[in-house]
Amino acid sequence: MSPDGALPRDTTERVAHVPVADTLSPADRYQELFVAVQRGRVFEDSKSFVDCVPRQSPKRILETYRAEHGQPGFELAAFVHAHFHEERTPQNHYVSDPGQSLKQHIDGLWPVLTREPREHPANGSLLPLPQAYVVPGGRFRELYYWDSYFTMLGLAESGRHDLLSTMADNFAWLIEHYGHVPNGNRSYYLSRSQPPVFALMIGLFERHRLCQALRYLPHLRREHDWWMDGADALRPGEAHRHCVRLEDGSLLNRYWDDRDTPREESFREDEATAAQSGRPATEVYRDLRAAAASGWDFSARWCDRTDTLSSIRTTAILPVDLNSLLYKLESKIARLSALGGRSDVAADFAARARERQAAMDRWLWDAQRQHYVDYDWRHGRASTRLTAATTTPLFVGAAAPAQAAAVAATVRDRLLVQGGVATSEDESGQQWDRPNGWAPLQWLAIHGFARNGEEGLAREIASRWLHTVGSLYQRECKLVEKYVLVHEPDGAHGGGGGEYPLQDGFGWTNGVSRRLLHEDHAHPAHRARAGTRD
Known part of the structure; x- marks a missing residue:
């Protein structure tokens, strides 16, 4: 798309060969067969069936099931395996050669995690994309939205500008065709998105001089339209999809999925x-x-x-990180519109960003606790929980100096642990709580603090995180999705909790760690070698 709303000629030519996607999700496509397979535990992991590739027409498979399932001797598992190909997660993940450095390991992983459009099977849940892309790894064999920004940080430092460029085309293409970036390129993810980081990606493209950011302005505006759908008609106390109008008339956003059935x-x-x-x-x-x-x-x-x-x-929750990223999106649209000569649009989106920042200061800043919070708009109260999301306003430039200093003091006192920044103070058994730490949250904290004059804290977090990643790599020759941030005597360990086993790979860990290694050439993690000990 161009600033006047038309697709750029080169983009149109590049995506013309993409096959028409089957946007029906497996539940819609296979109906009672889908329910029978999932409730019957034909597969150990619920994700396995929705990622299966049908061996013939889905319509024909459903017709055959309806004709056969009531017959004597019918075996559901045998039927499924006869009519579907299971894409199994490899039992033996990519393991680094002994003696290879952490940086070499990450650089060598990009080809392993890269997927090509020609690899897209017909009639499955995978949504075709026009260009090559990088997946997280393990059971996650598709493109994920917010993961990809953090992965791209490492691609840039590895000199893989080819993949940065193709992934930029993919995200633009998704917005053009679906109006938003889905959670991932699967039909069952189309009803929701993820944290809106396309504006951050464009900033990365600009810094590495890959393309003119102005070409993506229409995509940013269309993504913003999707997130703000229905906002203009809301009265105080009302909500529609992602938007909530608060009692003072200010507007903030929440996460939403258009479906109300089981994932x-x-x-x-x-x-x-x-x-x-x-x-x-x-x-x-x-x-x-x-x-x-x-x-x-x-x-x-x-x-x-x-x-x-x-x-x-x-x-019911208005998250501080989501609204911070939408502030960034509005600010980016304002800046690019000004560059494109659309002063009216620039003024409009600059005003939107200021209004969102003011709403965040009123509803998402806790002056007593001295950190940013989520807000429960249905109960009319701020959350009392401290999470690493509190650093996101600093990352996007929405925090005043006094707020940034206060958040730094709070994080240093309550969230800074041996291995980096803790995800939260809660030990709930869920994976996005203690004791786990995640690469994207480290990145937001590190560069949020560095941007706001807290360079010492930023360096400390980066150093602790690299030690965590390097320690496990040195012992187990791999990087993983999440880490326990309080190390055992034998070193760092992969995190636990959640709905599935710990995944190896792993896209955003690779990306953030590769970038941090570039920023600290003297860190001991550079000397970590696969299969060795200190």
Whole structure:
């Protein structure tokens, strides 16, 4: 798309060969067969079936199931394996050669994690993309939205500008064709997005001189339209999709999913959670889906109680990190519009950004606790929980100097631990809480503090995180999705909790760690070697 709303000629030519996607999700496509497979536990992981590739027409498979399933001797598992190909997660993940450095390991992983459009199977849930892309790894065999920004940080430092460019085309293409970037390029992810980081990606492209950022202005505006759908008609106290109008007339956003059924990739887990809640199942499903859209799936920050996921109320929460990223999006649109000669649009979006910042200061800043918080708009109260999301306003430039200094003091006192910045203060058993630490949260904290004059704290977090990653790499020859930030005597360990086993790979850990190694040439993690000990 161009600033006047038309697709750029070169983009149109590049994506002309992309096949038409089947946007029906597996639940919609296979109906009672889908339910039978998931409830019947044909696969150990609920995600396995929704990622299966049909061996013939999905319509024909469903017709055959309806004709055969009531017959004597019918075996569901045998039927499924006869009609679908399972894409298995490799049992033996990529392991570095002994003696290879951490940086060499990461650089060598990019080809392993790269997927090509020609590899897209027909009639499955995978949404075709026009260009090559990088996946996280493990059971995550598709492109993920917010993961990709953090992965791109490392691609840039590895000199893989080719992949940065193709991934830029992919995200622009998704916005052009679906109006937003889905959670991932699967049909069952189309009803939601993830943290809106396309504006951050464009900043990365600019810094590395890959393209003119102005060409992506229409995509930014279309993404903003999707997030703000229905906002103009809201009165105080009303909500629609992602938007909530508060009592003072200010507007903030929440996470949302357009469907209120169990997540197809976690069908059994969601049915079990809803059954424990005592609430209408559709409400619970929507809140579980909205938490998946947040990227923090799952955390006590979305729940009334830390000991049960069934108390989840994500759609009642106005998250500080989401609104920070939308502030960044509005600010980026304002800047690019000014560069493109659209002073009227620039003024409009600059005003939107200022209004959002003022709303964040009123509703998401806790002056007594001295940190940013989430706000429960249904109960009319700020959350009392401290999470690493409190650093996001600093990262996007929405914090005043006094606020940034206060957040730094709070994080140093309450969230800084041996291995980096703790995800939260809660030990809920969910993976986005203690004791786990995550690469994207380290990055937001490090560069949020560095941007606001807290360079010492930024360096300390980066150093601790690299020690964590390097320690496990040296012992186990790999990088993983998340880490326990309090080390055992034998070194760092991979994190636990959540709905699935710890995943190897791993895209955003590779990306953030590769960039931090570039920023600190003297860190001992440079000397870490696979399969050795200090």
